[in-house]
Amino acid sequence: MSDTPPSDLVTVGIANRVATLTLNNAAKRNALSAALLDALVAGLKSLDTQEVRVVILRAAAGLPVWSAGHDIKELPRGHEDPLGYSDPLEKALRAIRELPVPVIAMVHGTVWGGAFDLVLSCDMIVADETASFAITPVNLGLPYNTTGLMHFIGRLPMNLIKEMFFTAAPLKAADAEHWHIVNHLVPSAELEGFTRTLAEGMTAKAPLAVAVIKEQLRVLSDYQPIAAQVFERIQDMRRQVYESADFQEGIAAFLEKRKAVFRGT
Amino acid sequence: MSDTPPSDLVTVGIANRVATLTLNNAAKRNALSAALLDALVAGLKSLDTQEVRVVILRAAAGLPVWSAGHDIKELPRGHEDPLGYSDPLEKALRAIRELPVPVIAMVHGTVWGGAFDLVLSCDMIVADETASFAITPVNLGLPYNTTGLMHFIGRLPMNLIKEMFFTAAPLKAADAEHWHIVNHLVPSAELEGFTRTLAEGMTAKAPLAVAVIKEQLRVLSDYQPIAAQVFERIQDMRRQVYESADFQEGIAAFLEKRKAVFRGT
Amino acid sequence: MSDTPPSDLVTVGIANRVATLTLNNAAKRNALSAALLDALVAGLKSLDTQEVRVVILRAAAGLPVWSAGHDIKELPRGHEDPLGYSDPLEKALRAIRELPVPVIAMVHGTVWGGAFDLVLSCDMIVADETASFAITPVNLGLPYNTTGLMHFIGRLPMNLIKEMFFTAAPLKAADAEHWHIVNHLVPSAELEGFTRTLAEGMTAKAPLAVAVIKEQLRVLSDYQPIAAQVFERIQDMRRQVYESADFQEGIAAFLEKRKAVFRGT
Amino acid sequence: MSDTPPSDLVTVGIANRVATLTLNNAAKRNALSAALLDALVAGLKSLDTQEVRVVILRAAAGLPVWSAGHDIKELPRGHEDPLGYSDPLEKALRAIRELPVPVIAMVHGTVWGGAFDLVLSCDMIVADETASFAITPVNLGLPYNTTGLMHFIGRLPMNLIKEMFFTAAPLKAADAEHWHIVNHLVPSAELEGFTRTLAEGMTAKAPLAVAVIKEQLRVLSDYQPIAAQVFERIQDMRRQVYESADFQEGIAAFLEKRKAVFRGT
Amino acid sequence: MSDTPPSDLVTVGIANRVATLTLNNAAKRNALSAALLDALVAGLKSLDTQEVRVVILRAAAGLPVWSAGHDIKELPRGHEDPLGYSDPLEKALRAIRELPVPVIAMVHGTVWGGAFDLVLSCDMIVADETASFAITPVNLGLPYNTTGLMHFIGRLPMNLIKEMFFTAAPLKAADAEHWHIVNHLVPSAELEGFTRTLAEGMTAKAPLAVAVIKEQLRVLSDYQPIAAQVFERIQDMRRQVYESADFQEGIAAFLEKRKAVFRGT
Amino acid sequence: MSDTPPSDLVTVGIANRVATLTLNNAAKRNALSAALLDALVAGLKSLDTQEVRVVILRAAAGLPVWSAGHDIKELPRGHEDPLGYSDPLEKALRAIRELPVPVIAMVHGTVWGGAFDLVLSCDMIVADETASFAITPVNLGLPYNTTGLMHFIGRLPMNLIKEMFFTAAPLKAADAEHWHIVNHLVPSAELEGFTRTLAEGMTAKAPLAVAVIKEQLRVLSDYQPIAAQVFERIQDMRRQVYESADFQEGIAAFLEKRKAVFRGT
């Protein structure tokens, strides 16, 4: 398995004012390594948002896995918050959420863990019948971060959020449509065409109005206040989790490709 | 095209403790002019909410357009917030949201722009198969107001809100049912009967309990706090939009019935 | 009709790290009396959450009513808030919401009033085709409490919340699926098997991560701030409702099994 | 002791755009009875705030007591919140806080209990050396309301607030100056002249700017949000206090002019 | 009166890790023109905060006016918010508040209007006996902005804030000490020496800890949330003020050096 | 230097319904070690708050240091938040803040670092002329926690908070009186008598009212909400500080009794 050169991890193509960013690390199933996420952020920042009016985020054609999620090998193990504000995934999520143009996630194949957070942070999702979605921190013993959970709240019904987080089971395409995860479920053969048409339709709209509406919705979603006291208590609970033996076990089991045995300590 | 006399723009009928308010300006496709909105507010304020227990808001029978939305000719052009707190539409939305009895929007035909905000501000929506819904500020380059966006949040999933705002495309009746915009989708022939039955069922319920529950839900939705700092930044972004050349172009194109060409400035 | 002994009102069984709590007062249709709710809280507190990893909350097999809701005879009548912070139902809702393991409501039969708040406070709901759900304070003239309403917001779309609260009409199983009240709708014959499989799947997951994620979601839902000024105004409105003649009438009518006549005073 | 006629309880005089409202019930030491407070609100509402630019609130000349505070005989005793949102004092405090012109409390003599909340709700306080201030709910066993406490926070340092509330001891004029309760401490002989000069100086200022600044400061002080969950818990604690035996004892002792004996139940 | 060249409006000197920024436009009494404020921001941004550990902000030696406040000639007159988020003064206030090192305002002479907001936005104030402070929007009919008012709240007692805003009268040095506006009041002859010693003492402290503490205090002060609904209402009131005839009169009178006559319209 | 036995670190005496807790570890200058803080919490929890109505917190008689603050040797060095929610000092601060009776800090001698947070968390402070107060995290390079900073906000003016935090210099007794840190400054010889009299005066007040008022003030101070997004950013900044070389240097220098040299990295 040879490494993809950094410059090829995320490719950028532009046509008709629509930029397409393609996750392109088949060898690692598009795992969200620091290298790939930095490339994604660089790709987003390279766009001239006066010219580009819409972004499509996709995986390279033909991959059965859209993205495998966090690159587990890179997670800090104990003592340090594994989902810190400055970590590469968090930066990438903010880059998408703060981009002043709409971002459509075009999903063919399976979406795992942090990659689900990534597609939910896009403004819309178009998927085909091969798509599935899972959020897997309880497979690792990983305490999810509060702003990460806020990306799900208001976007999905609370009982679905809980089922997905507590079971870590993948949700199939049809169910993802029922639960409104996807804006549109279309046949595989039509996925690219449908997504392009949707995107190009938006390029004719007033870009300043689009940008300020997107920013207002972001602020209203992301800046819901909670008491500092409550936050520090939660942070303390999270620290106990990422310093637990179970978290070590979860990562070890993942890397050894065996089932983790959790003891609650 | 003759003008409808002010007193006829919104008619009020009461039967079995249900008041029906009818938007009645076919010539202007029920555009939300100051005159029509003032008549609507006057109609709502004329109700004796001890006697009237439910309100139905509808368009006059037979119209293919439920309402065309903002009366674009009346929008301020530049320098002034086009969606100010004291503007007629904002007053009408508050009048509905603060009315101490339930309001059902009965929708036959197409609902555009500010009229979508109006029906979403009703407590329930019953629609037939001719109904469609669109929210169109990006066709004009109009920066939507923050409380306006809050009417959508918590009521619709965030990815639908974004698709509707960023595409300005109408959502058809069946999709409106899938996305929970409408409480009930019923055949055209049954629309009035179904809506009346739903309304009359509520007239027997304890009105004080209904009123306080509606008010609590309003407060919990409308009074979500954000930092003043964030708000002033947003307000500044919005000002740049309504003072932009694009906003002038959007309104001009609309009035000249041509496609706007936006430059992002 | 003989009384169920306190110790039998809620039974607890544990197998494969899944605890099943069964509401077991057929004679009173599992009305949420102080005795039953105290037994429920005692049952929850008796669990060793190191050993038990998931809880199923169900009614005794064979009952057509999952729970009839508040025990109306026990409600304070006037002068006192009927839904106070320390009342038995509120304590039970908090016990479920604060339990550090997932709770699945398994629903066969009809769910009324406060019992709907109870199942919505569980993390997931699995139901069969006999299930229905109603929230009935407007039948009594009862002002619902603000935190109670917050249990619905974010969990269900606002227009459904309003229709259910303002009509007090039961929502059938298929509609409950459409509106995402239930996570899964399964045939009666498969209800227990399906629910057990779902529960047992979660027992293998990292319990500390599950616990902190559940707690974060609770905090983000339950601790949304509103201004004290607004709250005191609401509290005052609620007091006027529970001190109204209509509330007396609502309770009297219920106990006399007749239709209430509300006057709005 | 003869009763002051309602129309004379609060007198209103206007000169040079300054209105002077005088509490004028010497017989009852200006106790804040419903009658006096209603007269105060009526006096405030009678002002034409286009003409009147400043208000002075004072006690009738020569009284050693500025106001004795709540009229204890009128307080509800048990079962009902003694400081409800619609109670006369709360209405009067809001009338002052919401008045679009500055209100100066001119204080000669002692200020007790709710009257301290009243003068703190004025925009400025000018006092002479006879002035003193006390806040006395712990003498009665009265649970103060949350918005009432918010009137003190941000206005006085927290440690002074606590000492005053927990000791119920009067603070003398010089100490009131040290702790910034009063804007100006002036000799008795100069009190009226000084206050008039201060007031008249403000009448030349831009009244719309004054009004919106006062309203913004009110909103920033009064609308600080707290979680509904926290509020309901506090409300429940307060209910236990106003339903306690100690509250009965506190009121009884006051009326019998003896020292209360509190048991903490 | 000759214009100061832009490069000389604000001078920067650095010694012993303390940067001194000097407002240097004697001809215009250091009025806060866009040019001077841009120079101030540029000066702040030019600092290497690894090397510089403290900033002193002062007026050029010998001036009797520290700063005359807003350059009234530059204020927008009507239709536009005169205190917008992107206006030069707002940018300068944020530059000071967000600078990761302490800023001491060293005040000799009179401080007017927006310049008072500027010195309050510094972390500390050291002044001599010639210092005085006034906040003057009601002399102009100018509606102050909400974040501007928040700079005063928590920093000064509310009754002083109101007296200063409603009278626009200067507060003398000794009173400024009594009300805690200044950290230290020192004789003129010692002002520079005292301030330098205070500043140099801070250069030995841990700079990362200083920076994060300053940032936390800023966030806790500046990000207090209020409801969007409340904010939009306030913004609307403010618009009515800056579009009023009185605001035109206020500015005209100022420029004509006569007393304004306000009509409340 | 022999160790004080744990049971003697904090002694408890009760007389006339006033409990006196005495910090009693002269050998270590009452440093806030885990052992001493646990003893303090144990002492507070041992009180029967039905019987005890007021608490006095003091240092053993005759000590020149009231408390030296954090026991630096016990601080985690890097990788772990040195001021976590569950750390002994945080638990002690909450124990005092949540105690349902007033706590008076009686201060003779110098108060350092975390001990200043401790006395500010008491409801009142009475001090004599030997008292001084300093807050010293910038001597160590320690990032203070957000709830800790909130204990200062609302209690002290912001410019004093900044001067104390950024200089780490002790504030003398007379200045502490000027800035309202102390409720009363009394001569050494009268300190005990004055404090006892103040305390005993409160024992006659209605304890339930005292308790709920204290709790409301705590909630209004401690539960001010900020956005989770802002909090996570702050937490990330703080992590960078406690993982910095400067923090290692700060602690090392303290233990080696030499002056730290900070490099800002």
Ligand code: NI
């Ligand atoms: Ni569906």
Ligand code: NI
């Ligand atoms: Ni749905």
Ligand code: NI
């Ligand atoms: Ni002072």
